[in-house]
Amino acid sequence: MSTIFIVGSSSGIGKATAKLFAEKGWTVIATMRSPEKETELTSYENVFIYPLDVTKPEVIENTVSEVLGKYDVDVLFNNAGYGMKSRFEDMTEEAMQRSLNTNLLGMIRVTQKFIPYFKAKKSGMILTTTSLAGEMGLVLDGIYAADKWAVTGVCEMLYHELYPFGIQVKTIVPGVVKTGFKMEMSEMPGFDNLIKNQTEMLMPDMDDLELPEEVAQDIYHAVTDKDSDRMCYVTGKITKELYQKRQELGDEEFRKYIRSSLMKNK
Template identity: 45%
Template sequence: MKKTILITGASSGIGKATVQYFAQQGWNVAATMRSPQKETELTKLPNVRLYALDVTNTASIQQALKGAIADFGGIDVIVNNAGYGAVGIFEKSTPEQVQKQFDTNVFGVMNVVREILPYFRKKRAGTIINVTSMGGRITFPIYSVYHGTKWAIEGWAEALQYELRPFNIRVKNVEPGAIKTEFLETSMVLFDQKGFDEYDTYEKVTFKNGADAYVNAPGPETVAKTIFKAANDSSYKLRYPSSNQSSMLLFLRWLLPTSAFNGIVRVIVEKGFK
């Protein structure tokens, strides 16, 4: 019997690549996004159906889950992929920008999980996969708010796994590094409050050095394959780094004293800053 996966944020990038990869592997795929009427490519794939879902709107989550269960006969795996990056100097952010970042990247994930849990508990099975980031366990300049959301999900998921294990529900975090997607162009909000000129040089240098990491980065299919591995892993393993870069940096973060690792980050990301 075919398994069914529901993926949030499926209109582009990692989400879209994951829909395509799972469809190629013969899975049923519930591809969710805020505006499915705008999507044309995914509608051509076999065993793929589109649903409207906004992770900040509980009613839309409930409707999408209900529709996918009715159409496919059930859901086996949920992938929490929807999110974006609010980045820049923290002092240049507004409270509203910070709130919106947490509403989507943290509370949005919790909203989806809260709605699927009664179904998974009843069937005594299910897998929850969160697309977090290596930035959920390490940090870089000008990403403080974004990091805050990813660290929150990493800690929340690590605790949640204990509660759900008695019900045979698995929790897994997929941790990409830099991935070549539309992230820099369409999935990033830059803090730009005026009156903080003192930060300009530092922000410009660190943003450029950070962006350079994306030039030779792997594509989103790398993450899709890691998600597929996690979805098919019957163990209770929690974390799955999803690129050579993320594996290496996370290993160094574990191996080195914090001061030494932070020194490496500064050498790379602050290169050219005087």
């Protein structure tokens, strides 16, 4: 039986992934900041819940050490996240620190703890949820854009660096998913038209958003895919269309295409 260690299992994509892998017969290590509040995953005999806050190195050290002492982990799935929407000039120091600490440094901290373990066993997979915001610049993403582009860069670097040791590195790239994930938002006068057009581009049908369970299926495919050289798995119809369009147009023409979409009605 294979084992997956999931960071951020309390809701949304993380919880849906924990359920799916458990139902597929995997041993699931489901981690979250407040495990005492979890009531749903506790019903699975092959799901084991542990505390993990990616902003606290000592908690990461304790939990990862305990888990790796008990289980033969095959896959690390980095899925913790924090989001914000703000004009760039309005971002607060607190919000920037929280975003970087969770989305980028948190992912790095956990991944560092698993690399020596995977190197020793000469196998393993590091799978990380990035974002469409890590593939294209989206209006008002602020420091979130920096986080996600950086995470994508770290994963691509590790894809090469860890290959000689038998370790696969992959990314899941979702767009807008119907979850409880909330973006903190500030007042943004003068951006109504941009926000409206970007929303229409990313979410043309609010009743047809991708579900966490659909992303979980893509995650299961990424983990079990026999193509060990593939890194990026894009999820969702709109996200796939935009990702493909950037590949077809090239960076410069794609930026012009997005700008024209955002500036319509002006």
